[in-house]
Amino acid sequence: MKFSYYPGCTLKTKGKDLDTYARASAEALGVELAELPEWQCCGAVYPMAKDEIATKLSAVRALANARDLDTELVTLCSACHNVIKQVNNDMKTDADIVLRVNNYLKLDTPYNGETNVLHFLEVLRDRVGFDELKKKVVNPLTGRKIAAYYGCLLLRPSKVMAMDDPENPTILEDFIRAIGAEPVIYAMRNECCGGYVTIENPGEAKRRSNAVLDNAASKGADTVVTACPLCLYNLKKNGGHDDLPVVYFTELLAEALGVK
């Protein structure tokens, strides 16, 4: 199983754990993640303006690159995944954007949304399979009560992301079961952590992150997992729950597979 892999900037700096544990786990699972050559920043935030194309170009370059290599494109960071998948959707459905982006990029072959974008969680669920993953676990996290934190970007907008039901998701809970732990269901698992608001209004981000961790703690969680570097940052810095560790899901995966 070979995929093109798009790590993104944060995974090379603040979020190294998300990346390194994913690579180690992928190897243990027989999944080859080949880093895209010369990838650029995804753009960080998906531009909602219909006439804005400049901030979509780098995402299209990554998508076209994967297409030229004849591979699917795997992402890991929730924010990168959101931007790349939404831009890819534009390139499938919005003729005006397709025209202007291709006019600008002048690729050898114009890009029309051919690449399939997968989040690493989807690789685990749909390509490896959680049952298969379970068989490869050498160090099951038995007895651990783990709360999945989805945040906003991983699942929304649901029609475009097409990963799971944004109000009643199960993919991370199924993952937690596969590595032998018990998932904790709590209402705040798909609410916003505060995101970039932490720069302008740290008080609000603190309230949001606190509310998430309070709710997870009240349901008996001993660990919170996430797929998003910004969520991890907010929950750790603004969450005010030193007793409740927040880690990337890939770290627990590596632990369960014995490659941490």
Place this chain on the structure above:
Amino acid sequence: MQRIGVFICHCGTNIAATVDVKAVAEALSHEPGVVFSTDYQYMCSESGQTLMREAIREHKLTGVVVCSCSPRMHEATFRKAAEKEGLNPYMVEIANIREQVSWIHKDMKEATEKAVILGRAAIAKVHLNKPLKAGESPVTKRALVIGGGIAGIQTALDIAEAGFEVDIVEKEPTIGGKMAQIDKTFPTLDCAAYILTPKMVDVAQNEKIKIFSYSEVEAVKGFVGNFKVSIRKKARYVIEDKCTGCGLCTEKCPQKKVPNPFNMNLDTRRAIYIPFAQAVPKVAAIDADYCTMLKTGKCGVCSKICAAGAIDYQQKDEIVEREYGAIVAATGFNPLKPDKYNEYGYSTCPDVVTSLELERLMNAAGPTAGTLLRPSDKTHPHTLVFVQCVGSRCDAENEKGKPYCSKICCMYTAKHAMLIREKYPDTEVYVFYIDVRTPGKNFDEFYRRAVEQYGVHYIKGQVGKVVEENGKLKVQASDLLSGEQLHIDADMVVLATAVEPDKSARGIATMLTASMDTNDFFTEAHAKLRPVESPTAGIFLSGVCQGPKDIPETVSQASAAAAKVIGLLAKDKLTCNPCVANSDEMLCNGCSSCEKVCPYGAITYSDKEFRGPNRTTLIRRVASVNEAVCQGCGACTVACPSGAMDLKGFSNRQIMAEVDAICKM
């Protein structure tokens, strides 16, 4: 050669604005056999019909073509007019140049050309038309009502009142439906049981009404006036005639942990049960999924204590065949289960309930004997939040909910809020709404009373999230008028869930060949002018199965459906459609293809003597059509491999003549 008159209708500007009607009249006047051709503003009007009648008289017409609207609208009108001049009504043909031409084309030249072509086809057909005579079929003077809620009850009572027999088929062990579960009714706040149970008793005591409870319709055959219906009486393991309804078995049954659907599964009942105290018929039933005796063969307590000897563990489903002249669908609704709306926490928090669950929590016969208590810890709630439109008025792309307004939720939520404030003045009650919709007699006054007299907080905006934490429900919502985010710590949240048609309706509609809309509500024959009839003759609609309705509206419609049924049953004979199939015995090879495809069982086979060569006699098996049963669908004419089957009024020759006329440009 026929003498044909052609009449082009303007339909005001409906046709004339897009079709050059004068040019059509001129073009068709040159067709063979056409001796008169004209156009007129409204052919269906009194003067339009007079014009046609005068032309029939003056020009001795033997056939008529009217180029106008769909034959569904006015074919009968024009045929009646022709009949008054002594012309056989089946010598009149309609070319639909409104729905099939002017309403769907923009270009006048194109539209005019198409109108001429359709007119030519109709003329070609009239040349081959033969006078047809309609037969008659008898009417079985009994009606079937499917569903025993308030809609079915009212329809049955009204039909019985007129002196006709009625059967009610109800899938639950008792009639009463959803209304039996409701506590109080808006806008007068009278007790639902107090007004419903006397009607249930009336049904039970009426000699003209027979109740098939715990039964379902299995198959429907026949047609208007002559339906044959198979009813499955499901095994209830209690002999109906013997059970006295004393209820001793329901107290002694050792299997106590059966969820009680009558109380919305908020409490439990025994494996043998009577759904509620005023059930009709008051006969116990055994829930086979939970009965220890039926599952393991060990128990038999109910049988031992039943003094009437009514328990029969060996009982099997029974099929009853009955005949009816008319059938009324009154299959009702269910509230949508909001388990896909996890933002409201219905699946995970017991204190988030639906409105129908709240009805049971406030009902004296409910699980808490009428005292409102939180399901989770049985404490008194102080702050309650109502969320309206849960699953209603969703956009088409949202697969969770319904696109329509469920119509009753605004009123019952106002009722709940008012009753709670009245009974528990220490409570704060919030209602979140998109719009408050209260048309109806005394309805808006009722809602205003909730706001003005009872101090219910009505907030325009939707709830975004309900988070359960340490026994409180944290409600996050937006107040659209002030533009603020609200955070309310509530003790209970009540979801006003959408109304959806009962799941059984789809199967029943298929059996009845009655049409449904995309939401599985039955479609009426005409949205404005025939609202209680299905497009299928002899099938009538009563209550929420046709669309969301409150009780007063349901009862009105139920009575309207009954009036239509009475009108049908009062007739001794119905005029049949003369456009029925007939078989040419000389061509029939006895293959049975037609018999297999006939949905009405109208075709039978018999051995007949035919003269063979050299004065011999041959016996051949040939098909014959029962003209009273045939509905003229034409399936057999297509299935027949030897071309022996033909449909009167739509013969193969007539249809080919139409096709030729269309192709011959």
